[in-house]
Amino acid sequence: MDQPTTLSVSDRRHLVRDALSLIESPGRRLLLRGGLNVGTLAMLTGCSLNDGRAAEGVLRHVSTFNDRVQAWLFNPRKLAPEYSADQITRPFPFNAFYPESRAPVINGADFALAVGGLVADKRPWTLEKLNALPQESQITRHVCVEGWSAIGQWSGVRFSHFLHLVGADLQAKYVGFQCADGYWTSIDMPTALHPQTQLTLGFGGAVLPVRYGFPMKLRIPTKLGFKNPKHITEIVVTNQYPGGYWEKRGYNWFSGL
Numbered sequence: 001m002d003q004p005t006t007l008s009v010s011d012r013r014h015l016v017r018d019a020l021s022l023i024e025s026p027g028r029r030l031l032l033r034g035g036l037n038v039g040t041l042a043m044l045t046g047c048s049l050n051d052g053r054a055a056e057g058v059l060r061h062v063s064t065f066n067d068r069v070q071a072w073l074f075n076p077r078k079l080a081p082e083y084s085a086d087q088i089t090r091p092f093p094f095n096a097f098y099p100e101s102r103a104p105v106i107n108g109a110d111f112a113l114a115v116g117g118l119v120a121d122k123r124p125w126t127l128e129k130l131n132a133l134p135q136e137s138q139i140t141r142h143v144c145v146e147g148w149s150a151i152g153q154w155s156g157v158r159f160s161h162f163l164h165l166v167g168a169d170l171q172a173k174y175v176g177f178q179c180a181d182g183y184w185t186s187i188d189m190p191t192a193l194h195p196q197t198q199l200t201l202g203f204g205g206a207v208l209p210v211r212y213g214f215p216m217k218l219r220i221p222t223k224l225g226f227k228n229p230k231h232i233t234e235i236v237v238t239n240q241y242p243g244g245y246w247e248k249r250g251y252n253w254f255s256g257l
């Protein structure tokens with residue numbers, strides 16, 4: 001524990017605001033709505049906060065704590081709202097960490113999805129084999145952390161069905177995804193097993209287009225957009241925290257809706 005703080009009220013406010021900018025919504029929004037201030041933080045942690053580094057450290061702990069609370073609050077049976085066909089957003093927005101013209105173009109004919117980690121069957125999956133599995137369709141809302149949302153129709157294999165087929169260890173903590181564009185992310189097992197979490201092969205009744213993640217993406221209507229990986233090349237079931245592209249840059253890992 002460090003020395004009692006001698007910061008002015010305005011200094012304290014700035015310190016909290018700066019540290020909060022390091023963690024992203026919805027965790028950040030939650031803390032702000034709760035009127036978080038240095039006094040509360042100090043009280044919660046038993047440390048006085050007189051510099052940015054102390055506040056940052058504390059907030060990192062708050063963020064991890066927040067992941068745990070969100071995971072605990074997550075109801076594995078609560079469904080995200082579904083919409084009717086006339087509510088679909090047209091055109092549906094594109095988003096990635098690069099412009100649309102640079103979306104990776106993958107040859108579906110020789111594509112094979114790799115499956116690794118805590119699974120009994122590590123054989124790769126061709127698109128033909130995936131398309132032969134039972135398909136489901138959903139019209140749900142995609143919510144991007146950047147402040148837009150859109151309704152779309154996705155179709156594909158229920159992800160829990162796929163995990164059962166490959167003999168995944170359903171007690172494992174994480175499912176990680178590697179993508180053809182260098183993107184990666186990971187989710188908690190309860191979300192992976194949620195009935196609306198889908199290994200998506202189609203969009204709007206047609207084959208998933210390049211811009212929306214051909215040959216496949218994971219559609220998770222209970223999570224923010226950046227937790228929905230496009231252009232998946234590998235799926236890994238693991239107990240080692242795989243993180244993610246935006247998670248590494250400070251976005252809250254759980255990011256449930």
Ligand SMILES: Nc1nc2c(c(=O)[nH]1)N[C@H]1C(S)=C(S)[C@@H](COP(=O)(O)O)O[C@H]1N2
Pocket residue numbers: 092093094095096097098143144145179180181183184211212213225226227228229230231
């Ligand atoms: N491989 C890959 N997946 C990704 C991203 C990305 O840059 N690369 N961006 C994420 C973000 S931030 C959003 S909002 C959605 C956008 O999906 P869309 O282009 O289908 O709207 O993809 C997510 N999945």
Ligand SMILES: [Mo]
Pocket residue numbers: 095143144145146225226
């Ligand atoms: Mo996003």
